[in-house]
Amino acid sequence: MADQDKNSKVTVPKTPKKKRQIFLPVFVGIVTFLAGVALTLMVVFAFLGRSLQPQSSSFSKINSVYQTIKQNYYKPVSSTKLINGAINGMIASLDDPFSEYLPKEDATDLNTTISGSFGGIGASVKQDGNYVAVDAPVKNTPAAKAGLKTNDVIIKINGKSAKGFTTSEVVSKIRGKIGTKVKLTLKRGTKIFTVTLTRAKIPVTTVSGKLDATDKTVGYIQISTFSEPTAKELKQQVKKLRKKGATKFIIDLRGNPGGTLPTALATASMFLKDGQTIMKVQDRSGNTETYKAGKTYDNGFKVKEKTVVLVDGDSASASEIFASALKESAHDQIIGTQSYGKGTVQTVSDLGSSSEMKITTAKWLTPKGHWINKKGVTPTVKADYPSYAYLSGFDTSKTYQLGQSSRTIISIQKILKALGYSVDQTNGVYDESTQAAVAQFQTAQSNDDSGALSATGTVDPATGEALIEALSQLISDHDQAYQTAVNELNK
Structure with a gap:
């Protein structure tokens, strides 16, 4: 770690009343989603009026469109719908997936997210042209276990086209009662596939930890999100593992x-x-504010032990702030693959009537002044999951059997091969070798108490779930990035 600058002054973040700075992507499921219900007519026009007074003709045009529709459209239209459309249209014109209008219910969802109370499928999403795409699946959630990846485009929800949907509309379709299922059809590159996810309650704990299985001097800590409980939980885990x-x-x-x-x-x-220095924030005028480590933030609690950080393509925003700070200021090793690359700051403003607006107001820079937006944090040591970690999931609600052929069966065959079962070819044809491999897998599962599966050679829903779970465990057992981290700590 670098020497302390004794003349440095700790900078306290300036957070105006009714505004909060966040780096939170829009979540579907665990980190529940943000977008569209209602704001009162009075609040909106008061807001628009203040903003557009210098251009009164522009405001008159907006008001004229509003009045014309209200008085002449062939059927009644609610004021709320028109106002929401106007607000969403202005924000959409920014072409910024991280700027949003948050009506009452969605503002509540954001506050629930920040407080660390989650439930759903476990993935963040973003607008991607005419569709909504996966932004990041959260580890050990239904989305991650089903194999969802960053930039998977959601083209259908429960068999119906999602083209033209906003994140708000995607939310309304994907969210639901815990234990129920939702079917997503996704596009990854040129490949289209379908997965069925069971909605689940995600524990509110954002930090978990354990000692390494073989080296009891190595403490492993996983941070799933950066919400209000995280700092306290991290401190508790460090103390627990030290003991x-x-x-x-x-x-x-x-x-x-x-x-x-x-x-x-x-x-x-x-x-x-x-x-x-932890980070820097630069506003639209180029003014830069530097945030430095100190008791203001950590209450005097320090981790002085040797530390390494693991990142991947789904590590974003606050994760990248943390990783950049430890890389450039503490000179700790960052291990993994290039991170996501979200270098902007969003501010949430209270618009009244329990509604809020989240817009990008600044960009943040690393301690050395680098802007990682759309670039990501470059690890000091590159290491990744094994190649089979990137195999596509498949729709486990369906049954696959001898004689069938489809692109989905290619995924099944590749998973079987990764698990060590012999398959003649991975061409999507459910042949006799595939049937035999499935039967062997089913027998093995029954023998090791993983669950009683009949050795039918057919991939029924129970077998499909078992295949996905077995692949997930295999990936965990052969985590090359994690082992590289252990090796680095022991140098």
Whole structure:
């Protein structure tokens, strides 16, 4: 770690009343989604009036369109619908997937997200042209276990086209009662596939930890998101693992889509000397504010043990702030693959009537002044999951059997091969070798108490779920990035 600058002054983040700075992507499921219900006519026009007074003719045009539709459209239209359309249209013109209007219910969802109370399928999403795409699946959630990846485009929900849907509309279709299922048809590159996800309640705990299975001096800590409880939970985990014998730490941010700025500052500050730079924020005029580690953020709690950080393509925003701070200020090793690359700051403003607006107001820079937007944080040591970690999932609600052929069966055959079962070819034809491999897998599952599966050679829903779970476990058991981290700590 670099020497402390004794002359440095700790900068306290300036958060205006009724505004909060966040780095939170829009979540579907665990981190529940944001977008469209209602704002009162009075509040909106008061807001628009203040904004457009210098261009009164522009405001008159908007008002004229509103009045014409209200008085002459062939059927009644609610004022709320028109106002929401106007607001969403203005925000959409920014062409910024991280700027949104948050009506009452969605503002509540955002606040629930920030407080760390989650439920659903476990993925963040973003607008992608005429569709909504996966932004980041969260580790150990239904979305991650089903094999969803960043930039998977959601083209159908429960068999119906999602073209033209906003994130709000996608939410209304995907969210539902815990334990129920939702079917998503996704496009990855040129490949189209379907998965069925069971909605689940995600534990509110954002930090988990354990000692390495073979080296009890290595403490492994996974941070799933950066929400209000995270700093407190991280401190608890560090203390707990220290008592168990940990003298060095792995911080796993893979699959972590981000969170709030205060949490990013509080957690990163724990690993830096007071006065070291965590990040910088630059406004539209080029004015830069520097945030430095200190008691203001970490309350005097420090992690001085040797630390490495794991990142991947789904590590975004607050995760990248944390990783950049430890890489450039603490000079810790960052291990994994290029991170997502979200270098902007969003501010949430209260518009009244329980509604809010989230817009991008600044960009953040690394301690050395780099803007990682659309580039990501480059790891100091590159390491990845094994190649089979990137196999596509498949629709486990269907049955696949001898004689069938489809692109989905290619995924099944590749998963079987990854698990060590012999398949003659991976051409999507459910042949006798595929049937035999499935029967062997089913027998093995029954023998090791993983669950009683009849050795039919047919991939029924129970077998499909077991295949996905077995692949997930195999990936975990052969996590090359994690092993590289352990090796780095022991150098």
